Amino acid sequence: MKDCEFSDNKVLHSWHNNAEEWVKVIDREAIPSRKLITDQAIVETILAHSPTSVLDIGCGEGWLSRRLSAEGIEVWGIDGVADLICEARRRGQERQHFHTLSYEELDPQAFENKFDLMACxxxxxxxxxxxxxxKNACSLLNPQGYLLVQTLHPLISCEAENYQDGWRPGSWEGIEGNFQETAPWYFRTVSSWVHLFIEHGLELTTLREPINPTSGKPASLILAGQFRL
Incomplete structure (x- = not known):
């Protein structure tokens, strides 16, 4: 498919339609790689940076926010899907703040404070x-704060496609659930992810590749960049 058939708006539209089913999937722990590897990997990496405040970007139903608040961290969670934010609030605990906010609305004026770490x-x-x-990371972070990203590992998720940036069709394959339309996603190479940090004034400090013990291959790619004045 061509890039013109995909867009950020189509991504958000798909998640609006699949929010309820996604919550059921998370509750059932129906994604093996998350249960086995990636959930713990993101939590461990965040805690290793010792933040007192975290902005959980694309927080969904709030599982990560709850895990972090249990460690005494003040957490703000945002998501562009109102149904997911409603669920996050319903399950919320102390030290948690949830807001329906699209990424395009993400700017310093949206919050009363800055953060030690932004987690994606x-x-x-x-x-x-x-x-x-x-683009907005440095203006939302406290000095010496971090932007931390966990994403599909490009070398694994590329599969048979050319190893170059571009839109890809999405799939719910391997996840049991009554999902509707799939969300497309924008593929980036490892070097493109690294360039995003450098281009926006973030010094890359972490690059992890959590390994799936069953396949022996990377389950994800985790990168962190620090805002240094």
């Missing part, structure tokens, strides 16, 4: 929206 856990799916997050 498999939530940077689009093209323009991802660029907006990186």
């Amino acid at each position: 856990n498999f939530s940077l799916i689009g093209e323009r929206s991802t660029n907006v997050v990186f």
